Amino acid sequence: MHPSSGYRLHPQNYIAASGHYSQGPGKMTSLPPESQCGDYYSGLYPVPTHSPTPSTVSQPPAAQQLYSRGPLPPQMMGSSPGSFQGAAPSASHLHTSASQPYSFVNHCSNPAVYSANSSVASQGFPPTCGHYAMSTVSNAAYPSVSYPSLPAGDPYGQMLTSQNTPIFRPVKDNSFSGQSTPISHPSPLPPPPSQQQQQQQQQSLSGYSNPLWSAPGLQSTQDNLNRNHTASPATASNNPVHTDLLSRPVMQNAQSPKPSPVVSTVLSGTSATRTPPAANHPVRPVASATQPSELLQHKGMQYGEYVNNQASSAPTPLSSTSDDEEEEDEDEEAGVDSSSTTSSASPMPNSYDALEGGNYPDMLSSAASSPAPDPAPEPDHAATLAPAAPQPTKMSKPFGYGYPTLQPGYQNAAAPLNSGVQSSSSMYSGFQQYTQPYPGGNQLSSSLAGLSLQSSPQPESLRPVNLTQERNVLPATPVWAPVPNLNVDLRKLNCSPDSFRCTLTNIPQTQALLNKAKLPLGLLLHPFRDLTQLPVITSNTIVRCRSCRTYINPFVSFIDQRRWKCNLCYRVNDVPEEFMYNPLTRSYGEPHKRPEVQNSTVEFIASSDYMLRPPQPAVYLFVLDVSHNAVEAGYLAILCQSLLENLDKLPGDSRTRIGFMTFDSTIHFYNLQDGLSQPQMLIVSDIEDVFLPTPDSLLVNLCESKELIKDLLNALPNMFTNTRETHSALGPALQAAFKLMSPTGGRVSVFQTQLPSMGAGLLQSREDPNQRSSTKVVQHLGPATDFYKKLALDCSGQQTAVDLFLLSSQYSDLASLACMSKYSAGCIYYYPSFHCTHNPSQAEKLQKDLKRYLTRKIGFEAVMRIRCTKGLSMHTFHGNFFVRSTDLLSLANINPDAGFAVQLSIEENLTDTSLVCFQTALLYTSSKGERRIRVHTLCLPVVSSLADVYAGVDVQAAICLLANMAVDRSISSSLSDARDALVNAVVDSLSAYGSTLSNLQHSALIAPSSLKLFPLYVLALLKQKAFRTGTSTRLDDRVYAMCQMKSQPLVHLMKMIHPNLYRIDRLTDEGAVHVNDRVVPQPPLQKLSAEKLTREGAFLMDCGSIFYIWIGKSCDNNFIEDVLGYPNFASVPQKMTHLPELDTLSSERTRSFITWLRDSRPLSPILHVVKDESPAKAEFFQHLVEDRTEAAFSYYEFLIHVQKQICK
């Protein structure tokens, strides 16, 4: 392989070869690897199968099953097999499109894709044609690729697996790096022999010469593998470690020399003398770059419009790479535009042949079928795309210079919509030109070029559903996010719906259209979600748009080799020199193959331009209530125990610091300075003007003072057992905590058990217990004082987040207290009527929550910026943060359980674009002291008709956004207003939809299929603790439910709003999925109605943070005996929170199902076994939202009510 000339120009790139594209072990999440792959798929693409296991996904039969379930038009299935020969790897993810009823083109290419893959599988070929070679190379580029739970196979099997996965993100999705074994491959199952033959026939039909292609691919693959083995050790070395990391800002609180209030006491009971640990731990290089696990995907598609643009747009000469450096404001993500040398390169051979050749079959076929030959002036383009091209001999054409060829992504891309696009030559006209992907689809696609919703038969999501007639509106399987109606290549590159969702997956063109649809438009974000894999990019130049500062992403378009066009502001930018070189493939001149352009979720290691100060260390401060009330509740023992257990797992590095404060009517500090023999308690009784007694020794290095900390934690639960102090000076304690944290920033965890009664920020009880079940006005949902808000803003300004744990038995005015967390980007936990012995389930919940809380990932001094395509604007944000400027959210801390929502409006018409993009960039300091930027990009089509808007509704996202809006409304206006607004949302949207239907009778309540769950979910919202009226609800419970709605990510919030109900007394293996050698039964979802609860059955309700198992009165004794371990119903205890591990089949099934449900979420839920007749059953029954309660409609009544409103 000869390096290109451009390649030679940059010898330094090689010298510094190391893990630029690396995935640090620290990025690995704690999720079980077995379910990673599958969960990702299934979350991303709503394929209606039980696909959450990699094993299912990777088997060819399963793949077939996938698309055979889709609504394939029969005539398409029957089209001639040979015509599909051009199936390219880019199309192999088309399996998913089976569930996507919009595009014919996709369907017709499906069989080809599948069969092509299976042929390779069965024959056990090494890469048989160019495009296989290509994908092999791309896989092999990542030594740490491994497929969990799949047996190792031959090195080429992996390619097959990846190709058979329902989406073509094989490499990306399957990359579970962090292991040192280079590659472990699955051994694919051979497909049925008949298919093999068919495939062979197909291949011979098309006249491709397999050996010819396989040769270079094979060779290069081996080459890659070898090199990767040898080079991987070198990759661990390159990480930007700042030498000044240790130099912390000097503590500056010169304390007021007040004589009286400092009392030094030595804690009793801890007298061990210890040798102090070695002084200053050196800063160790944070070796997060261990393996270049960055995975190359299929070729980018950004060049699709290249040809077109070249013909149409005159190149605007821009100054070359020496652009002036732009300093961004403050902590906003700064960026450098100057190009600089790549400091490292990933160990890859320069295998152009394999890479480029990989796309040949596809290109050829598409070129052959393309009606409009490419007018590109460059010779290699002409050669590639000329209609005369489809000769296999062309495959050996040397590549590696000049401009990459047209991307298959664009070739087979049907434009998402045609209106207004075809005429404009500006943006996506490249799409139309290459609408016909494969010879077989020729006649079809020519008639369907510029495919849009109108021209296709009515998609499933638009099927009218008569809600009052349809009894089972809830599907039997969980509801997945709808897939945006993009072409397949954009779709596969799009951001996972788990991280980024929009309420309308088809964005209306104008605000008028949006208003007509009467649906909320907004984004639901879960930006810091635990990811199973994440491309981490270390690069000197983070390529960003020069005007809007958008990060380069898969949806930008490359105008030519040196310029790219921003997809948000449409500015044309230069491609920096460094970006031209792709360290993954070690190739030059292929910026579209860089991982930034191949993945919609990436993480950059930021340079010092993105820092205002050296990255802060992880700092944790615990502020504990030790008044009589708190000691009585007994949370201290649980907290200290959890902390002791997880002290080593606290995220951080050698600089991690920790501190403790306790308070009742005075404030107690603990001097834990290394060198002391015992922790020293310092009591400050002047709460009017709080000061820090010894500012330097209150927050201590965790490693150095570990023994002292352990001593303190052991002593703390018993220190205050005899306290008679009932007052709580929370406000002054928080002020002290703020002073303590302000030099560094970090996390303050506040444990509070009662209403603050002393000092600043004291609160009065505002709840009138008689008003709890009032149907009229619910007051005091807002804060009583601005003290906590001001404090939170101060904290936020000093990069400190305050997390609140409220463990109270009586009213504690959460509405006011929550402000301290809301505006400082903290989180809120509430444990009503907490008592460590009287309420064991709450104690267990606290224990589990603490475990997660202490060990989960954390990002410090974060800011998040959300950008969207010109024309859209954000106007309201929901979540815990402080909005510092119009689109910049200041997050002192970010945690993986935080969700956000943004409301959007359309300010300018989007008529001249067919796609809109949204990008969130989260800049944070990791617990290891690295500055990182996590970027998510979502791309959605724009539609011009109302029907299309309805077809693309993501009902779950819409409900979550509505919930957020309703919380705002109930605080700013009133609860009844918010409830009315929720009902009106249903009424308006359904009546708006009804008015679009001309032929149907208007008396019935008709909803599009995409919205059929809307009334049900809204009814469920109305019955939530946050919004319900008439049922006795404590004010704190209500406020907490509201806080959760604002801050939880969509997946958790949906479970809270509409729990899942399963019948578990007759679990079978039918349709079961296999996870980690365990069979997990998949019982169908039941609707949340008592009519489904039979006395003979047992039911499991999954409410997100709580599981209920309801046991019917005449439940089968076998079940009770086998699963619960009791002889009959009567002997089952009232409070049962665990299932015994019994050695019976049904017990095993039940437990594996519950474990599987538990594994899918970060917080381990508490299990409650609820007997019919037991008093706890009310709690279970309140979740049955379809039923009538004394104060609320049943589902049917609600529908009738909505219908009446519509007819009015």
Next chain:
Amino acid sequence: MEAVVFVFSLLDCCALIFLSVYFIITLSDLECDYINARSCCSKLNKWVIPEVIGHTVVTVLMLVSLHWFIFLLNLPVATWNIYRFIMVPSGNMGVFDPTEIHNRGQLKSHMKEAMIKLGFHLLCFFMYLYSMILALIND
């Protein structure tokens, strides 16, 4: 006497005009991201009470001096000012709350309000000027 009333009103009105301009400038600074919401709101909240007082004084003065037309003209604006000040929720940090100013288009509505007030005060300014000159001539 009447001249004194109008001279005072004129000065007061000038102050209110300046205040409105200051509000507009500060809000547009926030809009353009030159200052952050926290400092913007603390700056503006400082001047909310002076504005209310200034405007109320003029209004009352007009009532006392029996200039009905000008009084009725001023009354709605003065009422709005006071209403807005009283209706601030207990948890908010003033009329301008940094945590909410970016939500629900509040920034825009504040801006609009400041613009309207500026126009109103300019109108009043010329009315006072005219009345003052008239009063001086009559004297």
